[in-house]
Each structure stands twice: as structure tokens, then as C-alpha cells.
Amino acid sequence: MTATTSPVSTGQHWHETFGEVMMGSLAVPAVMLDHGRGASVWDVDGKEYLDFLAGIAVNALGHAHPVLLDALSTQAAKLVHVSNYFATPPQVALAERLLRITGAGTYGRVYFCNSGTEANEAAFKLARLNSAGSRTRILALKNGFHGRTMGSLALTGKPHMREPFEPMVPGVEHIDSTLEALDAALDDTVAALFVEPIKGEAGVIDLPDGYLAAARELTQRHGALLILDEIQTGIGRTGEWFGYQHAGIVPDAITIAKGMAGGVPIGALITFGKASELFTRGQHGSTFGGNPLATAVAGAVLEEIERAGLVENAKLRGAQLRRVLAAIGSPLIAETRGEGLLIGVGLTEPVADQLTAAALRNGLIVNAPNESSIRLAPPLIIGDDEVAEFDRRFRAALAELDQRPLDHQHQGA
Numbered sequence: 001m002t003a004t005t006s007p008v009s010t011g012q013h014w015h016e017t018f019g020e021v022m023m024g025s026l027a028v029p030a031v032m033l034d035h036g037r038g039a040s041v042w043d044v045d046g047k048e049y050l051d052f053l054a055g056i057a058v059n060a061l062g063h064a065h066p067v068l069l070d071a072l073s074t075q076a077a078k079l080v081h082v083s084n085y086f087a088t089p090p091q092v093a094l095a096e097r098l099l100r101i102t103g104a105g106t107y108g109r110v111y112f113c114n115s116g117t118e119a120n121e122a123a124f125k126l127a128r129l130n131s132a133g134s135r136t137r138i139l140a141l142k143n144g145f146h147g148r149t150m151g152s153l154a155l156t157g158k159p160h161m162r163e164p165f166e167p168m169v170p171g172v173e174h175i176d177s178t179l180e181a182l183d184a185a186l187d188d189t190v191a192a193l194f195v196e197p198i199k200g201e202a203g204v205i206d207l208p209d210g211y212l213a214a215a216r217e218l219t220q221r222h223g224a225l226l227i228l229d230e231i232q233t234g235i236g237r238t239g240e241w242f243g244y245q246h247a248g249i250v251p252d253a254i255t256i257a258k259g260m261a262g263g264v265p266i267g268a269l270i271t272f273g274k275a276s277e278l279f280t281r282g283q284h285g286s287t288f289g290g291n292p293l294a295t296a297v298a299g300a301v302l303e304e305i306e307r308a309g310l311v312e313n314a315k316l317r318g319a320q321l322r323r324v325l326a327a328i329g330s331p332l333i334a335e336t337r338g339e340g341l342l343i344g345v346g347l348t349e350p351v352a353d354q355l356t357a358a359a360l361r362n363g364l365i366v367n368a369p370n371e372s373s374i375r376l377a378p379p380l381i382i383g384d385d386e387v388a389e390f391d392r393r394f395r396a397a398l399a400e401l402d403q404r405p406l407d408h409q410h411q412g413a
């Protein structure tokens with residue numbers, strides 16, 4: 001064994017090679033990354049980037065965090081996988097920890113899987129189990145995102161994502177994100193309502209004030225499950241452990257994934273109260289789900305988030321970033337949305353792709369969930385230095401866009 005990466009895969013022509021070997025479902029990325037540390041990553045040419053996307057709200061502890069590395073290597077040397085015919089200490093410990101931080105407690109139950117979409121597939125099956133009698137309808141929000149596999153895709157409120165893959169799993173209706181639409185749609189024929197506390201993929205869009213409280217009240221009254229997709233909003237991202245904690249409600253179930261193990265794939269469905277009694281033995285499972293490697297890393301990541309006060313840090317740094325964005329005072333910035341370190345920057349023009357590219361040229365990774373929104377989801381570990389660096393690099397990116405008056409005028413003319 002000599003080189004671990006072939007020159008073909010990392011050389012100048014890797015863009016071409018990527019297009020030749022990877023499935024057409026992925027766009028060819030602009031940059032090939034090599035390694036990271038803290039909130040920075042480096043590409044194969046040695047250029048450094050400030051990572052304010054964190055693998056889309058995944059790398060909660062940033063890159064190469066010693067706690068994650070230690071948990072990963074220690075557990076890998078013991079057991080990586082055993083199947084669900086056997087229990088392991090990290091799996092049970094992680095379930096206990098999750099039941100504590102969610103507040104689900106003694107009446108909660110945890111099901112482990114390997115991704116967000118799998119967590120929502122489990123939640124979809126949970127919803128069907130609440131279908132006794134005439135509960136045939138499942139509600140989800142227009143423009144919501146719940147994943148790419150067929151059940152989660154059916155829940156996803158973006159027609160252009162669903163249409164090529166129709167027919168969809170039946171029974172799902174997409175409603176407007178208003179209290180009126182909720183009130184009109186909920187009755188005793190509804191098995192479950194799926195909601196993201198903040199619609200991340202839609203562009204970090206907040207729900208109307210009082211929405212979750214009203215959703216809780218109405219679902220309870222009609223015997224429907226309130227299932228919150230906390231895959232992006234969970235694990236401290238919004239300045240609380242979970243998004244629903246801002247609203248002071250208790251849901252029937254939540255799904256989590258993304259930040260849970262700081263980048264090692266894992267997901268979970270967590271039920272609260274009576275919803276914990278719906279699944280019976282043998283009704284769901286996953287070969288890799290709850291494996292000791294992923295659960296050990298998740299346990300260590302959650303412990304570190306707690307030890308280092310990173311949920312509070314997400315709240316403080318989120319407020320600080322909002323002040324920085326306001327102080328920039330760019331005419332391109334219309335508003336900021338979201339909570340904590342899940343920030344949507346609404347633009348006054350549909351130039352999010354150009355701005356993202358300009359940010360990348362200036363050593364800053366952000367993304368564009370739609371043409372007029374920038375999403376910031378930095379690691380929860382960021383401090384003053386990273387905020388200051390973001391300020392410099394984002395200003396530089398905005399300045400590049402401001403220097404396109406010619407183009408811009410031609411476009412407008």
C-alpha cells in the first residue's frame with residue numbers, strides 16, 4: 001500500500017472524473033475538501049475555508065474535535081457492530097441521555113436508525129399505527145422537507161421533488177403554514193401532523209407565532225399525533241436542545257439526526273407518553289441502527305455539548321451573528337430568520353447562488369437553500385474569532401456582488 005488517494009481522484013481533473021463516476025443525482029461540487037480543524041476546512045490545494053454550514057447543521061463540534069476522535073477510536077477498537085440481537089452499553093446510555101434532554105423521561109422510547117429520512121420513515125409508520133378507525137389522513141406543511149426516501153418524500157411539501165417519483169405513498173395532505181389552515185384541516189380523521197419547528201430546507205422559515213402551541217392543542221383534541229421533524233433544529237442548534245422547547249410544548253414524537261453524532265451517521269425517532277406504546281415487537285428495525293460505534297460517538301458529542309455549554313453558546317453566538325449581519329447594513333440583506341445558530345439571511349434579490357460562490361472565493365462556506373436565501377449553520381463551538389472572521393469574509397463576498405453594477409444593469413435593462 002502506498003498512496004491512499006490516487007492522483008486521478010484528486011488531481012486537476014477531478015471535476016471531470018466526478019461527473020464520470022458519481023450518479024447524476026449529485027451536482028459536481030466546486031471544491032474537493034481534504035481535512036478540517038475546528039470551524040475551518042482545507043481543500044486539496046491547501047486553501048482554507050471558514051465552515052459556516054457544518055455539513056448542513058451536522059458537524060456540531062466542528063472538525064477533528066478531540067472528544068469525537070477519542071470516542072470514535074476507543075469504540076472502534078472495542079465493537080463497531082453487533083446487530084440488534086445484542087445490546088451494547090453505548091446504545092442504552094444514549095437512549096437514556098436522549099430521554100433526559102428531551103424531557104420524554106420514563107414514558108419516552110427511542111428507536112435508532114442511520115439518517116434523517118430513516119427517522120421520518122419510522123415516524124411515518126408510527127403515524128399509520130395511530131390509524132385505528134377512520135384515521136386515514138396525515139398532514140404535513142407545504143414547502144416542508146422531510147427527506148428523500150419514498151415515505152419521507154411523500155411528507156415533503158415540495159411538488160418538484162415528488163413529481164418525478166409518483167405515485168407517492170398515499171394519505172398525505174400538504175397544508176399552508178397558517179393557523180387557519182391547521183384549524184381547517186384537523187379533525188378526527190387525522191392520524192398525525194408532521195411539522196419542522198423551523199423550515200430549514202425551505203430557506204430557514206419560521207412558523208407563525210403560536211403555531212406549535214395551536215398544533216399541540218388541536219392534535220390533542222382530535223387524537224392525532226404531533227410529530228416534529230427536529231432533524232435540522234435539534235441537538236442545540238437553535239439555542240435550546242430542541243426546537244419545541246422554545247414553544248414550551250410536549251410533542252408525541254420527534255425525529256432527529258444531523259448534529260446528533262457530530263458527523264457520524266445516526267438518526268432516531270423519540271416518542272413521548274402514549275405514542276411510546278404504538279410499536280410492537282418486530283414491526284420495525286434496521287441492521288445498522290443503534291450500532292455501538294455511532295451511539296458511542298453520539299453519546300460523547302452530546303456529553304461535550306452539555307459540558308461545554310454549547311446550547312447556550314448557540315443562543316449567544318446566534319444573537320451576535322444577527323447583530324453582525326445588521327451592522328453590515330448591505331442593501332442586499334432584507335432580513336434574518338431562524339433561531340440560534342440556524343440562520344436564514346433573506347436577500348432583496350435572487351442572487352443567493354452568486355453570493356454563495358463569492359463567499360467560497362473569499363474562504364467562507366455558506367449555502368443557498370433557495371435563490372433569495374443564504375443559510376448559516378456553523379458548528380456550535382464558534383467563538384469571537386470565528387464570528388469576526390465571518391464578518392470579514394461575508395462583507396468581502398457582498399462587496400464582490402456590489403461590484404457587478406454593469407452586469408446587473410444589463411440584466412435589468
Ligand SMILES: *Cc1c(COP(=O)(O)O)cnc(C)c1O
Pocket residue numbers: 115116117118120145146147148196200201229230231232257258
Ligand atoms: C436533512 C433533513 C432531513 C433528511 O435527513 P437525511 O439524513 O438527509 O436523510 C429530513 N428533515 C429535515 C428537516 C432535514 O433538515
